[in-house]
Amino acid sequence: MTHHPLMADQTLFRDPDLFDADHLPETFHYRDTQMEALALSLRPALRGGSPLNTVLRGPPGTGKTTAARYIFAQVEETTCRVVPILVSCQAERTAHTVYTKLFTALIGHPPPSHGTSGTSLLAAVGRTLAERGTVLVVGLDDANYLAPKGVLNEVLARILRLHESYPGARTGVVMTDSSTDTDLSRVLDRATYSVLCPNEVAFHPYTAEEVRGILGDRLQVGVYPGVVPPAVLDLVVERTVACGDVRVGLHLLNEAVLHAERAGRTAVEVGDVEAAFAVARHTRLTAGVQTLAPQERAVLSVLAGMVRRGEETTSGRVYEAVAAVEPMCYTRFYERLKRLEALDLVTRRQRKIGQGWTREIVVREGVEEMVGPVPAGSSGASLQSVTGVAEDEKCRYEGGRG
Numbered sequence: 001m002t003h004h005p006l007m008a009d010q011t012l013f014r015d016p017d018l019f020d021a022d023h024l025p026e027t028f029h030y031r032d033t034q035m036e037a038l039a040l041s042l043r044p045a046l047r048g049g050s051p052l053n054t055v056l057r058g059p060p061g062t063g064k065t066t067a068a069r070y071i072f073a074q075v076e077e078t079t080c081r082v083v084p085i086l087v088s089c090q091a092e093r094t095a096h097t098v099y100t101k102l103f104t105a106l107i108g109h110p111p112p113s114h115g116t117s118g119t120s121l122l123a124a125v126g127r128t129l130a131e132r133g134t135v136l137v138v139g140l141d142d143a144n145y146l147a148p149k150g151v152l153n154e155v156l157a158r159i160l161r162l163h164e165s166y167p168g169a170r171t172g173v174v175m176t177d178s179s180t181d182t183d184l185s186r187v188l189d190r191a192t193y194s195v196l197c198p199n200e201v202a203f204h205p206y207t208a209e210e211v212r213g214i215l216g217d218r219l220q221v222g223v224y225p226g227v228v229p230p231a232v233l234d235l236v237v238e239r240t241v242a243c244g245d246v247r248v249g250l251h252l253l254n255e256a257v258l259h260a261e262r263a264g265r266t267a268v269e270v271g272d273v274e275a276a277f278a279v280a281r282h283t284r285l286t287a288g289v290q291t292l293a294p295q296e297r298a299v300l301s302v303l304a305g306m307v308r309r310g311e312e313t314t315s316g317r318v319y320e321a322v323a324a325v326e327p328m329c330y331t332r333f334y335e336r337l338k339r340l341e342a343l344d345l346v347t348r349r350q351r352k353i354g355q356g357w358t359r360e361i362v363v364r365e366g367v368e369e370m371v372g373p374v375p376a377g378s379s380g381a382s383l384q385s386v387t388g389v390a391e392d393e394k395c396r397y398e399g400g401r402g
């Protein structure tokens with residue numbers, strides 16, 4: 001391709017939608033083993049039995065959601081006796097909204113907007129399954145988002161025990177979990193865990209060759225030939241592998257092509273990738289920050305401020321600083337912190353102090369710039385006004401068992 005400046009109405013994209021995060025790719029390579037394991041789990045449902053519950057576990061951007069969407073689409077094509085419903089736990093964060101989603105997808109219309117309890121929503125789901133003789137497979141995408149406050153436990157317990165109140169209602173779950181250290185046997189109570197008894201399917205980060213294959217396939221259909229030269233693709237692959245998330249690579253390509261397009265060039269240069277990388281590497285973190293409730297954001301802002309000032313960030317210290325801005329009991333603070341952790345916006349690191357060890361909270365690189373200063377309206381209340389500190393939870397967090 002010659003390097004003429006682009007006319008104002010020209011574009012380098014054949015199909016820009018291919019770079020959207022929720023685009024279902026035409027081909028899904030490198031995950032045959034995982035797809036076979038998933039198919040094995042769902043096979044009993046195709047014969048009218050209950051599916052085996054399955055957890056797809058691996059770091060972000062390793063194809064877990066895509067695998068679930070592919071297998072669910074195959075099930076839908078194969079039989080109407082099995083109804084797979086995929087629920088985004090980033091979007092549906094309460095048990096009630098999850099049940100509403102199931103009700104709507106199964107029954108075909110939303111429930112009345114007011115006054116329908118979770119119990120009646122599930123009753124309608126259970127009755128419908130029993131009457132139709134269909135098997136429900138609930139996909140809980142990013143299930144780790146429901147772990148705080150016991151929501152995941154409640155949802156799983158009620159879905160998997162539906163047959164007890166509605167004999168003949170068969171259900172199973174496929175969960176995706178990107179927090180590789182979630183121990184379900186601790187997050188769930190013993191009874192729920194024993195009903196779940198999940199098969200685990202591991203999704204490892206893609207190798208450089210696999211990333212190249214995935215991005216290359218997308219480029220072949222998504223942009224015109226020659227727009228992304230091999231040396232530029234090499235750089236994108238290298239950056240993507242370093243982040244471990246294919247989504248970063250797709251975003252990076254999209255931004256780099258747009259950057260070249262805006263500069264009126266017909267091919268992407270290394271400089272376009274460098275400029276785009278500053279944005280693309282934080283794709284996932286930005287999405288996480290956007291889903292925060294104001295109170296969760298406030299905790300993150302306080303924490304980021306402490307990091308900026310080089311202050312000690314053990315959970316006790318952070319709690320004091322947060323409570324000085326917005327009085328809250330430790331339990332509430334702890335829940336918010338767990339949610340920031342579930343979103344991978346913060347992590348905990350062990351540090352030696354004197355003879356002992358302490359755990360400090362670390363803000364992920366790049367998150368600091370995404371949150372502003374502590375919100376206005378600070379009450380300035382002192383710690384003394386805070387009541388209800390749950391010492392046991394504080395110890396759990398400090399001790400790293402939370």
Ligand SMILES: Nc1ncnc2c1ncn2[C@@H]1O[C@H](COP(=O)(O)OP(=O)(O)OP(=O)(O)O)[C@@H](O)[C@H]1O
Nearest residue numbers: 021025028029060061062063064065066178246247
């Ligand atoms: N094998 C693959 N072939 C083509 N595209 C892929 C493949 N694996 C992942 N992708 C693409 O990468 C992006 C991220 O994939 P996906 O959402 O499935 O990851 P995930 O493991 O579920 O991530 P998260 O844990 O963050 O939800 C999607 O846009 C998807 O299309």
